[in-house]
Amino acid sequence: MNHFLSVFSILFLIVISVKGQVLVNPEKLPSNALNFLVASDMGRKGVSEQKNIAVLMGEEAKFNLIDFIAIAGDPIHDNGVKSTDDSEWKDKFENIYTASSLMNIPWYVVSGNHEYHGSVQAVLDYSKLSTRWKAPARYFSLERSIGKTGDKCLFVFIDTAPLIDKYRADSSYSDAGKQDFGKQLKWIDSTLVSSNDRWKIVIGHHPVYADTDKAVSERTDMQKRLGTLLEDRKADLYICGHIHNFQHLKPEGKTVNYVVNSSASQSRKVNKTDGTLFCNPNPGFTLCSVTNVNLTFSFIDHTGQTVYQYSIKK
Numbered sequence: 116m117n118h119f120l121s122v123f124s125i126l127f128l129i130v131i132s133v134k135g136q137v138l139v140n141p142e143k144l145p146s147n148a149l150n151f152l153v154a155s156d157m158g159r160k161g162v163s164e165q166k167n168i169a170v171l172m173g174e175e176a177k178f179n180l181i182d183f184i185a186i187a188g189d190p191i192h193d194n195g196v197k198s199t200d201d202s203e204w205k206d207k208f209e210n211i212y213t214a215s216s217l218m219n220i221p222w223y224v225v226s227g228n229h230e231y232h233g234s235v236q237a238v239l240d241y242s243k244l245s246t247r248w249k250a251p252a253r254y255f256s257l258e259r260s261i262g263k264t265g266d267k268c269l270f271v272f273i274d275t276a277p278l279i280d281k282y283r284a285d286s287s288y289s290d291a292g293k294q295d296f297g298k299q300l301k302w303i304d305s306t307l308v309s310s311n312d313r314w315k316i317v318i319g320h321h322p323v324y325a326d327t328d329k330a331v332s333e334r335t336d337m338q339k340r341l342g343t344l345l346e347d348r349k350a351d352l353y354i355c356g357h358i359h360n361f362q363h364l365k366p367e368g369k370t371v372n373y374v375v376n377s378s379a380s381q382s383r384k385v386n387k388t389d390g391t392l393f394c395n396p397n398p399g400f401t402l403c404s405v406t407n408v409n410l411t412f413s414f415i416d417h418t419g420q421t422v423y424q425y426s427i428k429k
Contacts, residue, residue, distance in 0.1 A: 136170040138419045144179045144404045147262030152176070153401040155187035155227070155320065155356025156378035158207035164398045164417040165380035166211055171419055172379075172400055173214025179402075182259060183220055187356040187376055188227025188275070188320025195226075195233025199240050208248075217247075223257070224250040225272045227320035227357060231288040254299055256306050266313040266407040271306055274299060275321040275355070279336045300340060307348035313429070314410055315350045316403075322355045324364045324373045326388035329357075345371050351410060351427060354401070359383040361399065361414040363425060366390030372427060374412060376401045393423045 144150050152172060159165050175181065196203050226235050239250045253274040258267050276282045277294035284292065307315055321333055323342040345353055346369060354374045359382045362375035366389050373390070382398035397416035404411045407429075414423040 136167055136174070136419070138171060138174050138178065138415070139421070141175065141178050142413070142421070145262075145406055146180075147264065147406060149259050149261045149268055149405040150179055150181050151403050152181055152184045153187055153318070153354055153376045153403060154184060154190075154379045155376050156189045156192070156359055157186075157211075157380055158189070158191040158193075158203070158229075159380040160206050161211050163381035168379045168399060168417050169212045169217075170214065171415065171417070172212070173216050174419075175400075175402060175415070176214065176216035176220065181216075181220055184217070184222045185270070185272070185318050185354070186222055186224040187318050187354055188225055189229045189356060190224060190227075191233070191238075192229055192380070193232070195230040195235070196237045196241075197233055198237050199244055201233075201237065204241065220247065221249045222247050223270070223272060224248060225274055225319060226250075226253065226276065228276050228282060228288065231276050231282060231291045233289070235289065253294070254302065258312060261313065261405055261407055264407045268314040268316065268405050269306075269310045269312040271303060271315070271317045271350075273303060273317060273319040273341075275319040275337065275341075278340050279321060279333050281330055281332055281336075296340065300344065303341070304344055304348065307344075307350060313407055314352075314405055315348070316352045316354065316410075317345060317350050318354045320355055321357050322362075322373065322375055323353060324366055324369075324388075324390055325355075325358050325362055325375050326386050326391065326394065327358045351429075352412075354412075358385070359398070360385040361393070361395040361397070361401075361416075361423065362391065363393045363412075363414075363423065364388070364390040365392055372425075374401065377414070377416070392425070395422050397422065 282291040359378035399416035411426040
């Protein structure tokens, strides 16, 4: 009897493990859509659900045509990397995201606060060694066509740690305080205002609005330096990480949809706050699909469940 129970327990664990690596009722995205994944707060040597989520990301990229992956900061916890030769690259990235479907699409990367504990320059330089890692600068933009419609989507990738005084004043965050955040803000402004693209999506690490027990000053700095700019320039969506849970917020009087992507490894609890439309404490990633009439994002957790989906219409 005990032997039977032991075998049953092992089989039960195997079923749970396998189930956790399968997308549950995945949605087939439109063939004319621009599709991308968002991941952030990764890099834990495969533990804390990271490996499982990596498998799910590979399954999603195999099921749907994914144009690229956007990394909204903190790909290498906890102290970034020291150089392009750092063993952290293999331990926390290359040996984890091994699905063939994740190999031949670009990963566009911006740094988070943890990269500033190491060398942000090494994060940029790794682009020269990896065919999929794309970090051309600390902040950058790109355009992508939306199917064959002739419409385009603008993506503005930004470097948020230097926008926050807390990091600028702390020497443990390497050269954050030496960055000219005024120059970056002028660049963000001019990039958004000069674009006639159908959709405008801004991606950074730190939230403008979110429920979190992190320092309030992080969000007030982001609100006064970036939030007003996003609203004035009519960005459609701001996507961030940092908080390690899923959130969708639209505070009263705001036109921008603010999305917090959960951690691709270790997550945290979350509560509703001003403007919360949805929140969930599970780890996972975000699937985004853009057509000329809809911008849809779906939160997919570590079990393969789509826990939330929302469409912005235009």
